[in-house]
Amino acid sequence: MRRTMLFLPGNQPRMLMNGGLLGADSIIFDLEDAVAPDEKDAARHLVRNALKTLSFGTCEIIVRINALDTPFWEEDLREMLPLRPAVIMPTKVSGAGYIHTLEEKMTAIETAAGMEAGCTRIIPLLETAAGIENSFEIAGASRRMAALYLGAEDLTADLHCKRTKEGGEIAYARGRMVMAARAAGIEAYDTPFTDVEDMEGLRADALYAKSLGYTGKAVISPRHVDCVNEVFSPTAREIHDAQEVLRAIEQGKAQGKGAVSLHGKMIDAPIVERAKNVLKAAEDLGVLIHE
Known part of the structure; x- marks a missing residue:
């Protein structure tokens, strides 16, 4: 699961060293916005050495590369892909053609490095009006x-x-993008809440994103990790209710019933699907207790 994706500036050695200890499900080594143009090479070398020498535990490794209209992105890929990050995050993605260009270069580098072509995933960053309007096209581009x-x-x-x-x-944009992602059968992740001090605002923002169907949220501060993890984790009550739904369905099947109710409400296919999703998330997080 990616409840939290924590950005770590590629030019800050101390943050890179502690990345695996901050509680995030994924850490994003940022070679783009967090790094000034004259520091791109240094940041790339820092991240490369960190990936070569440090352990980040169970954290998924994501690298945010520079946009394709800059002179930096190809070197980003050449340096990073052979180190086998789980995901590359391209920026300023505006359409499927952008993804096709990126994928062609990724495949060439993976093949040259003796890697399986296609083994590195992509999570594009949609941050322009064109990107939002083309979100479904982008979601199905690769x-x-x-x-x-x-x-x-x-x-x-x-x-x-x-x-x-x-x-x-x-x-x-939030509604359009999550709809596109779900229609394409992939996940959607929400934008960071940028006020590091406002924890109440963070919780409200994360709860709203979850209510729209987002799977998780990016964060720019380690202080935000625990709150966002909590919001995007199933609660004990949600787990109990989901287990009740599935038990009721099984009992109905055993009794030959075509329709099943629970606490006076009919259980239909969407309710069953939501219950299965809750239990899958709980299992993935290791918090599923079988009643």
Whole structure:
């Protein structure tokens, strides 16, 4: 599961060293926005050495590379892919053609390194109006596609509007992107909440994203990890209710019933599917207790 994806600036050695100890499910080594143009080479070397020499435990490794309209992205791939990160995160993705260009280069580098072609997944960062409008096309552009990720800071700049805590200005983008991801059969991850001090605001923002269907959320501060992990984890009550639903279904089948009710409410296919999703998440997190 990717409840949390924590950004780590590629030019900050101390944060890179502690990445596996901060509680995030995935850590994103950032070679793009967090790194000034004259520090790109140094950051790339720091991240390369970190991946070669350090253990990050069970954390999934993601590398955010520079955009394809910069002179940095190809070297990012050449340095990073042979170190076998689980995911490459391309930025400013605007359409399927962007993904096709990226995938062609990834396949060439993997093949030259003796790796299985296609073994590295892609989570594109959608942070422009074009990217949001083309989100379904992007979601289906490659078999490598693991998820879509929303980037609100650059998106609001592209929209010529102010980024707010309330998030009304990105409501359409959030809905459009999660719909595209689900229609394509992949996951969707929400944009970071950028006020490091406002924990109540963070929780409300994460709960809202979860209510829309997002699987998890990116974070820019280790302080946000525990809260977001909690929001995107099934609660004990949710697990109990899901188990009740599946027991009721099994009992109904055993009794030859065509329709089953629980606590006075009919159980239909969507309710069963949601219950299975809750229990799968609990199992993945190791918190499933069989009643």
